[in-house]
Amino acid sequence: MKVHEYQAKELLARYGVPVPNGRVAASADEAATVAADLGGPVAVKAQIHAGGRGKGGGIKLAGTPAQAEEAASQIIGMQLVTHQTGPEGRIVKKVLVEEQIQTERELYLGIVVDSGSGRPVVMASEAGGVDIEQVAAKSPEKIHKAFVDPAVGFQPYEGRQLAFATNLGGDLLRPAVGLMSGLYKAFVAKDSSLAEINPLVVTSDGRLLALDAKMNFDDNALFRHPEIAELRDVDEEDPLEVQAEELGINN
Structure with a gap:
């Protein structure tokens, strides 16, 4: 299930992710x-x-x-x-x-479940503001990854490694690690299949902000999250798929 940008930002803000x-x-x-x-x-x-x-x-x-x-x-x-x-x-x-936000840099930050390992993978890149699929196809070396052990969760050292890899050092290091940790906590807590900030911006006054946000959720886990299910907008879905679901027809 997908939600709108404003809904994703409201969710992420509850986990300490700064938004406009x-x-x-x-x-x-x-x-x-x-x-x-x-x-x-x-x-x-x-x-x-x-x-x-x-x-x-x-x-x-x-x-x-x-x-x-x-x-x-x-x-x-x-x-x-x-x-x-x-x-x-x-x-x-x-x-x-x-x-309106005055920006100095645009980066990418996202989390998905890696199909090979079954682990959450946190991805960061300095190539923000464009489709990450394009970056992966043309310049995969620009995407830095941390494969997270679900048993221990996202660790501060992993955040620091990603921050340094994307030139978020100095005064931005602590906020960057905190933002990544918040994104990961939201991803896990809400059974998300995708949590993405694109772009993650450095503002002209030196702050980090999620200028755009996207979250998708595991349909099979929505029974655990009625508050997420309530955010569903069927007008944004394929009418035939909605009708099939109402009739109890599964693919």
């Missing part, structure tokens, strides 16, 4: 209110279960609440087509309005 200030809005008026509450320039981001939203016109910057309202009016209701939606696209029903 923001709230979800279902209307242009609501977006203007959120922008006014934030009190500065904002990003208005379409919420669909697909990447490539910016290139498709699903992310707009706004300097005032009025501009945020206008941006949201253009995004909400649009048929957003990205490289992950297919030509039919997805209808946008909500936007995330959050503070």
Whole structure:
């Protein structure tokens, strides 16, 4: 099961992962209110279960609440087509309005279960802001990995190794290790199949922030997490698969 960016960020924030200030809005008026509450320039981001939203016109910057309202009016209701939606696209029903962030660097941080070892693998790369699959195909040496022993969990030394490998030393070392630990704790606690921050940014004032976040969950473990199951958005799923599930038809 997938969740929206704003939902993933809310979950990760509970585990100490720093995220930009923001709230979800279902209307242009609501977006203007959120922008006014934030009190500065904002990003208005379409919420669909697909990447490539910016290139498709699903992310707009706004300097005032009025501009945020206008941006949201253009995004909400649009048929957003990205490289992950297919030509039919997805209808946008909500936007995330959050503070604009001035960035110095974009990195990648993600966790999946390694199919070979069955262990969680934490991956970090300085090549953030692009699909990690592209990096793996073209420059696999840019992806640094830590295979975690589930019996002992993610260790600080593993975090330090990944931090140094991605040039997150100095004042960023401790925050980087803490952020990785928080991401791992969320991944394990919620039976996640994917936890990804892309990009993880270093801000102009020297902070680490999850500028975008993605979490997928093991469908077979949702009975243990009703709070996660409640986040499901069937409008983002294949209608035929939803109907088959309702009829009790399994693949």
